[in-house]
Amino acid sequence: MGRIPARMSSTASHASAIERSPQAVKEVLTATLSTPVTYPDAGAQINPPGTLLPSLSAATVLGFCSIPQSGVACETGHPRSVELGLLTDTGMGIQGELVWAMTWTNVNCDLTGPQGRPTPPPTVNDATGCDFVTFVNAATGVNSEAIRGAFGL
Numbered sequence: 001m002g003r004i005p006a007r008m009s010s011t012a013s014h015a016s017a018i019e020r021s022p023q024a025v026k027e028v029l030t031a032t033l034s035t036p037v038t039y040p041d042a043g044a045q046i047n048p049p050g051t052l053l054p055s056l057s058a059a060t061v062l063g064f065c066s067i068p069q070s071g072v073a074c075e076t077g078h079p080r081s082v083e084l085g086l087l088t089d090t091g092m093g094i095q096g097e098l099v100w101a102m103t104w105t106n107v108n109c110d111l112t113g114p115q116g117r118p119t120p121p122p123t124v125n126d127a128t129g130c131d132f133v134t135f136v137n138a139a140t141g142v143n144s145e146a147i148r149g150a151f152g153l
């Protein structure tokens with residue numbers, strides 16, 4: 001997955017490596033995507049954002065996971081990464097939305113997302129682990145969608 005490391009600031013994320021969130025007990029990679037990422041069987045893809053800058057920092061979005069009832073779907077613990085990109089999901093009617101994608105790996109495989117999403121293959125289960133990705137609008141903080149599956153992230 002191509003990433004340009006990002007530095008978190010109060011208004012945007014640009015160009016350094018790993019940042020520690022005030023709530024975090026471990027480091028979380030924050031980055032701006034440099035190559036597209038496709039989520040197999042989910043119908044979603046994020047693309048590099050070009051020169052677009054977020055209104056909300058990665059640290060702010062990461063903090064939504066520690067606020068009860070924030071309206072952002074999060075997994076237990078801290079995500080592996082928080083990446084800035086343009087989300088497209090034709091099934092959800094999302095086209096080129098600037099988002100922060102928070103990714104957890106090796107989580108359980110309970111289904112998440114709208115009805116009609118494909119179920120994971122039988123070879124994917126809690127023993128093999130799934131990935132969970134939640135997409136948060138980088139301007140408004142609204143949780144656009146969350147997906148779970150064997151994406152190989």
